[in-house]
Amino acid sequence: MLDEYKTIVGIAESKLVVKKSRFFGLVTSVDTIQGSKRFIELVQEKYPNASHYCCAYSIGRDHEKREYATDDGEPRKSAGPPILTAVASSQLSNVICVVVRYYGGINLGVGGLIRAYGRCARECLASAKIETRIFYKTLQVQTPYEQIGAVLKLCGRLGGRVVNVEYDQRATAHLQIRQREIENFRENLRGINTDIDVIDPVTV
Known part of the structure; x- marks a missing residue:
């Protein structure tokens, strides 16, 4: 049974502006749900008073794998799921991605939000340094x-x-x-x- 996996070293970030809304993506490696909560708190400290802190994580493997996504007040399935899709597509394990949004005064619509959150997450993951670890x-x-x-x-x-x-x-x-x-x-x-x-x- 393979027990090696690829994950992220340190923290990678991305930035995206869509119709005056600013999106900041941050991704890192976490081993536990508690660790993911601590990372979200760190992001909230770094980017205070944001409109939304949307995130998704994938921790573990096989029958012990746990995935989670939240829209944090955005329209249902417009933020968390596209972030989780980006995480899953990266084929990385033990990863959390948080995308922060500062509302710019112009509504993006559900389709626009899906594209913005997904793109910000993908660009963040693409910029990350990867290493192989052991489960x-x-x-x-x-x-x-x-x-x-x-x-x-x-x-x-x-x-x-x-x-x-x-x-x-x-x-x-x-x-x-x-x-x-x-x-x-x-x-x-x-x-x-x-x-x-x-x-x-x-x-x-």
């Missing part, structure tokens, strides 16, 4: 103290990353495992000790 899944592993070293070694051998390790009655490690190695990781854990619990933390 990881975060697992919580609880194990007897004497086995934690073997668990961490296994994580590293499979290309995973250690987020943190806590020690209480048992050792609890939060590990990021490559998507394609999840089943292999679980099978190897059973070989280390049957008294190891694996929990998939819920992240939003």
Whole structure:
């Protein structure tokens, strides 16, 4: 199973003026819904008092993929969906695009809005720097103290990353495992000790 994906490095921006309405597009990479909310807040701080902050994001892959689009007060399906279409067409993952509009006093009509928001999003995405990253899944592993070293070694051998390790009655490690190695990781854990619990933390 492929667990690599292409996404955006940093923040890319675009600007468009249509009949005195000014549109500003901003796109970046996000891994969580909470991260997308923080980015929208940053955009609102950078462009205060705008008429609309329309956006769309695509996070995750396959059955865990989450997509969202909002018109933020514009006519229904005139802003968010064309932005989401641009994101989907880019074939990038874990991406959010926000298009800010300052109303210029002239109505653009639904068709004009669809074209403007879509174009601003496409130009923003086209200007972005792209890199390849890896999909990881975060697992919580609880194990007897004497086995934690073997668990961490296994994580590293499979290309995973250690987020943190806590020690209480048992050792609890939060590990990021490559998507394609999840089943292999679980099978190897059973070989280390049957008294190891694996929990998939819920992240939003």
